[in-house]
Amino acid sequence: MTSPRDVVLLGSTGSIGTQAIDIVRRNPDRFRVVALGAGGGNVGLLAAQALELGVEAVGVARASAAQDLQLAFYAEASRRGWDRGEVKLPKIIAGPDAMTELAQWRGDVVLNGVVGSLGLAPTLAALRAGRTLALANKESLVAGGPLVRAAMTRPGQIVPVDSEHTALAQCLRSGSRPEVRRLLVTASGGPFRGRRRDELTQVTPEQALAHPTWNMGPVVTINSATMVNKALEVIEAHELFDVPYADITVLVHPTSVIHSMVEFVDGSTIAQASPPDMRLPIALGLGWPDRVADASPAVDWTTSHTWEFTPLDDEAFPAVALAKAAGEAGCCRPAIYNAANEECVAAFVAGRLPFLGIVDTLEQVLAEAPDFGEPGTVEDVLAAESWARGHAQTIIEKSVEGA
Numbered sequence: 001m002t003s004p005r006d007v008v009l010l011g012s013t014g015s016i017g018t019q020a021i022d023i024v025r026r027n028p029d030r031f032r033v034v035a036l037g038a039g040g041g042n043v044g045l046l047a048a049q050a051l052e053l054g055v056e057a058v059g060v061a062r063a064s065a066a067q068d069l070q071l072a073f074y075a076e077a078s079r080r081g082w083d084r085g086e087v088k089l090p091k092i093i094a095g096p097d098a099m100t101e102l103a104q105w106r107g108d109v110v111l112n113g114v115v116g117s118l119g120l121a122p123t124l125a126a127l128r129a130g131r132t133l134a135l136a137n138k139e140s141l142v143a144g145g146p147l148v149r150a151a152m153t154r155p156g157q158i159v160p161v162d163s164e165h166t167a168l169a170q171c172l173r174s175g176s177r178p179e180v181r182r183l184l185v186t187a188s189g190g191p192f193r194g195r196r197r198d199e200l201t202q203v204t205p206e207q208a209l210a211h212p213t214w215n216m217g218p219v220v221t222i223n224s225a226t227m228v229n230k231a232l233e234v235i236e237a238h239e240l241f242d243v244p245y246a247d248i249t250v251l252v253h254p255t256s257v258i259h260s261m262v263e264f265v266d267g268s269t270i271a272q273a274s275p276p277d278m279r280l281p282i283a284l285g286l287g288w289p290d291r292v293a294d295a296s297p298a299v300d301w302t303t304s305h306t307w308e309f310t311p312l313d314d315e316a317f318p319a320v321a322l323a324k325a326a327g328e329a330g331c332c333r334p335a336i337y338n339a340a341n342e343e344c345v346a347a348f349v350a351g352r353l354p355f356l357g358i359v360d361t362l363e364q365v366l367a368e369a370p371d372f373g374e375p376g377t378v379e380d381v382l383a384a385e386s387w388a389r390g391h392a393q394t395i396i397e398k399s400v401e402g403a
């Protein structure tokens with residue numbers, strides 16, 4: 001019997017992280033978590049996870065959370081009825097570089113489940129350290145695609161942990177690269193599927209946060225409503241599988257059972273189907289290329305199913321076309337797209353920007369962006385992002401003043 005894979009889990013308190021722990025808990029013969037990291041917003045959960053899993057190190061990105069984490073350890077130990085003197089605490093790493101340090105911690109696989117482009121530095125660190133990178137943090141690939149490619153030490157080092165990309169990776173096993181005609185990326189359509197642009201003017205954050213098929217973190221949920229999430233996934237697919245943007249098509253498929261498809265040159269289309277459950281991509285990400293038995297329930301083939309596919313309405317949801325143009329232009333434009341979007345989502349949730357204003361602002365930011373050139377370093381990406389955030393805020397301020 002082979003020994004379990006050692007896993008470093010970044011973003012352990014989030015939606016991806018907690019589901020990854022569920023997989024590990026159910027498969028102790030396959031996986032063992034050696035280190036955990038998160039932002040520091042939920043130290044109670046982080047401490048509980050660390051003591052349950054018996055990890056060697058725990059990191060928090062917010063330096064001021066270190067003391068709270070220590071107290072949370074003692075509270076958790078006491079809740080478990082452990083004697084304070086017997087509690088063996090893991091090493092605590094705190095500060096903005098904590099995730100990068102953890103990404104190089106001993107281990108076989110780093111699962112990057114932090115949210116936002118701050119996931120780029122740990123992504124690069126894990127790759128340079130030679131770890132297999134199970135990548136949920138799509139923003140790092142979007143923001144720093146050229147850097148990520150350069151940091152890889154072997155082909156296949158990144159295993160996608162996104163339902164669409166894990167589907168594409170599985171479908172791509174069916175043929176050779178020259179046989180691929182196009183990738184078909186499916187989208188649930190989010191809570192506003194089928195609405196025209198003029199029907200989206202009054203959308204509230206509460207409505208946008210109610211996703212019909214997936215239970216995800218708040219930023220990702222708003223991104224699903226605007227289709228920015230799908231747009232980032234198109235860039236992610238291009239970066240992961242080296243398929244031109246013109247050969248990546250988004251299809252709306254409301255039930256999210258077909259997670260994506262690959263059309264081959266002979267007219268065959270191979271699809272991957274499973275009920276919406278992120279534990280399947282997470283398990284495959286940790287175990288790749290091997291499957292993990294019972295990671296999630298299969299489709300129930302004893303009942304009737306109807307699968308619907310419709311083309312994306314680019315007028316109501318222009319985010320995908322905008323991202324393709326940004327991806328084709330390169331030169332930090334995907335990073336600008338992503339960073340400006342993070343500002344716009346925050347403004348929308350705070351009630352300072354209307355729903356349609358999110359992608360309209362992105363379009364304006366991209367139209368007015370200077371040429372940043374291809375990024376050679378993380379600092380180049382940060383500079384483009386910083387400009388994008390500032391410019392998005394200026395546009396938002398002006399729209400608030402003008403309202």
Ligand SMILES: NC(=O)c1ccc[n+]([C@@H]2O[C@H](COP(=O)([O-])OP(=O)(O)OC[C@H]3O[C@@H](n4cnc5c(N)ncnc54)[C@H](OP(=O)(O)O)[C@@H]3O)[C@@H](O)[C@H]2O)c1
Nearest residue numbers: 011013014015016038039040041042061114136137216217
């Ligand atoms: N959820 C899904 O179904 C899904 C599907 C596909 C891909 N993804 C991708 O997976 C990533 C995570 O998504 P999610 O839904 O799991 O997000 P989430 O629920 O919001 O969780 C985010 C995690 O990141 C941590 N975090 C926040 N700020 C941090 C920082 N500065 N440094 C380090 N960690 C930080 C959070 O820790 P604290 O809150 O404890 O501070 C939390 O553990 C995203 O890139 C998303 O696009 C998610």
